Every structure is written in C-alpha cells, then in structure tokens.
Amino acid sequence: MSELRWHPILEEWVITATHRQDRTFLPPDDYCPLCPTQPGAFPTEIPSGEYEIVTFENKFPSLQHPAPQPAVEGSDLYKVRPADGICEVVCYSSRHGGTLTDASLEEMENLIDVWTDRFRELGSKDFVDYVLIFENKGKDIGVTLTHPHGQIYAFPFIPPKIQRELDSALKHKDRTGNCLFCDVIDEEQRDGRRIIAENDSFVAMIPFFARYPYEVYIFSRKHHQTMLSFDDSEREDLAVILKAVLLKYDNLWDTSQPYMMIMHQAPMDGRDYGYYHYHIEFHPPHRTKVKLKYLAGCESGAGSFINDTVAEEKAAELREAAPRTTEQLRITSYELRITE
Amino acid sequence: MAMTKKKIVLEDGRYLIYYAFESKETPKQAGNAPAKCCDGKCCGGAK
Numbered sequence: 001m002s003e004l005r006w007h008p009i010l011e012e013w014v015i016t017a018t019h020r021q022d023r024t025f026l027p028p029d030d031y032c033p034l035c036p037t038q039p040g041a042f043p044t045e046i047p048s049g050e051y052e053i054v055t056f057e058n059k060f061p062s063l064q065h066p067a068p069q070p071a072v073e074g075s076d077l078y079k080v081r082p083a084d085g086i087c088e089v090v091c092y093s094s095r096h097g098g099t100l101t102d103a104s105l106e107e108m109e110n111l112i113d114v115w116t117d118r119f120r121e122l123g124s125k126d127f128v129d130y131v132l133i134f135e136n137k138g139k140d141i142g143v144t145l146t147h148p149h150g151q152i153y154a155f156p157f158i159p160p161k162i163q164r165e166l167d168s169a170l171k172h173k174d175r176t177g178n179c180l181f182c183d184v185i186d187e188e189q190r191d192g193r194r195i196i197a198e199n200d201s202f203v204a205m206i207p208f209f210a211r212y213p214y215e216v217y218i219f220s221r222k223h224h225q226t227m228l229s230f231d232d233s234e235r236e237d238l239a240v241i242l243k244a245v246l247l248k249y250d251n252l253w254d255t256s257q258p259y260m261m262i263m264h265q266a267p268m269d270g271r272d273y274g275y276y277h278y279h280i281e282f283h284p285p286h287r288t289k290v291k292l293k294y295l296a297g298c299e300s301g302a303g304s305f306i307n308d309t310v311a312e313e314k315a316a317e318l319r320e321a322a323p324r325t326t327e328q329l330r331i332t333s334y335e336l337r338i339t340e
Numbered sequence: 341m342a343m344t345k346k347k348i349v350l351e352d353g354r355y356l357i358y359y360a361f362e363s364k365e366t367p368k369q370a371g372n373a374p375a376k377c378c379d380g381k382c383c384g385g386a387k
Binding site for chain 1: 343345348350352354355356357358359360361363
C-alpha cells in the first residue's frame, strides 16, 4: 500500500508506504545489495562489476512513478492522492567499506556532477515539484545498509520544511529587500565565532540558531538557488568544503560521525524562487561522543528544539578539528584522516 | 573532466545508471571497471 494522506491539522502530506517494512535490514557484508555482483555469487542491485558511481530506482520506494491508486477512499477532510514521484539510491563507490569522508577530492567532484545531473533530470519531470538530495549515515540515524550511499527523493509536492523556509525568505525579502540567507551569511561573517570553514565559494558554520549541538550549514557565497548555476570553480570549492566538514566531524572524536546531510535547493515546479538560497544542512545526532540528542517530547511533540549547547563553543571545537584550513585539505587530504 | 552515463533497465523494470569519469590518469567508460588500477584512488588500495 502506497499513497499520500493529507494531515489536516498540520496541513502536510504523509507518505504511506507499507512495503518498506520488508526492506533489507543491515545484511552481512558478504550480502551487501549495493556491492557489484561478483561472478557466481548472489545477484546484488548492481549487475556489472566495479563501478565509480551508480544511481538506481529504490527497490522499496516511498514514491514511485507511475504510482498505484490509493488503496483507501479519501474524503473532503481526509484527502488522499497517489504517491507519485521517484526515489533513487546513489552509490558513491563500489568499495563496500568506508564512508563519503574517504572519497578523494576528485571523487567528491564526480559525485557533485552526478547530483547535478540527477537534480536536473528528475526536476524536469512534470510530476515532480521538488528534488531532495540527502544522505543518512550511521546506525544511530537508522541506516539499513552500511555501503556508502545517499538518496534522492523527487517529490510531487514541496516538503513542509522547505515550504517554511520559502515563506520565511519571501517575508524577509518583502520586509528588507534582501535575501534572508545572504543576510545570515553576512551576520555570521561579521561575528566570526561560528564559522568553521570557508573558501572562495562556500562558507560552513554552526549558525546562531542551531538546534543540534553540531548542526553545520554550508552556504554558497553567491546567491544561487540550485546547484545548476554553479560554475567549475564552485563545484571544485564545494568538493573541498564538503570534504573539510566531513573530516572535521570524524576527527572531532576520532570516530565516524553519524549524520543526516540534506541539500536544500529551490523547487523545480516552474515558479520563480529567486529569493531562495542554496545550502546544505548537517544534522548529527550526537551531543557528545557517547551521548545522543534525542528528539523527545518537546521536539517531536511540540516542534520546539532544546539545544543543550551554544553554537559558539561547538563551532570552536569543529574549527579546531583538522583540517583547520581548506588549503591544508588540498595538500594532505589523505593524511588528515586520523580515524581507523 | 568528462562524465559519461549508461542507463540500463533491470529485470523488474527499474532503471539503473552507471556514471564514469574520464580523468587524466585513468580513462574509463560507464559501466566498466578501470582498465588498470591507478594509485589507489579508484579502489582504495584494494587492488
């Protein structure tokens, strides 16, 4: 059963996808479905041998095209519609071990090219309004496969958090004439205490308003709405700052840091979102090396976050974690990884 | 750096796309392994 059910109280769509209950859950390394199929061995999701980057339709999708008709009948209050869309898996490498942090800068640039290509292609489909590129990393986040991979959801609607950002940005633009996100970047640069890494094209920070202790945002310096307008040097700079942030996370406690990485871009529904601004958000669940920040009653029940830390202190910790400069990263990207 | 892609359809009708990238050291085609191992960047030193 797969459909969209309208939540009339929160005014948002809930995706019902009961078939996902049966998806593969933490298989042994020898039976990883994201490794290339080996001669004589069990068939994985990827039929041919070694690959660089592969993307494919998720076997257990939350959204699919064409979508089946809803199994339940809706009403004026309880609207239902088909869960039309596309869910893709992006395998970063045929190497089973390791994480995105282990990618070379060249591999990272390649991945950025693939993300751009998928964003363009999926966003051009008439049943798609929004393309979300994201990665859930680590068992603490609930990943079911450890092979390094991310996901892409092509939604038939604008997800509520993105819509809220769009509404805030438009309100700010109407009130001040400025881009909300550009103003955030300016304010953070003036203060400086919450910046953790920067280069010519991007700036990474734990912003003033962080809800998680180590919640990092990467903003493009130029007012881009999506990655489609990045030039070559910006794609290269994105690879560098992504690698720097990932290394800092892992080097912070000499561990492979779990996180949710979410790319926020303008919708692809054909409207003008010139007031929006490209950024990447990281939501790591840890508040210390051994303690998790749970989204408990106040956060899940009321939508109000309690951050047990202050962004200025946590940003200083990440800023001090290697690499301390993105220039340093270019010279010694392999040596800087001090875990495992 | 040139990117090539090869789209195939799996037995159950889903699509899969191989992406390959031509670098100075290891020219490749989508869906194929590097002809020769490079300096460890392509295979993490496994080969």
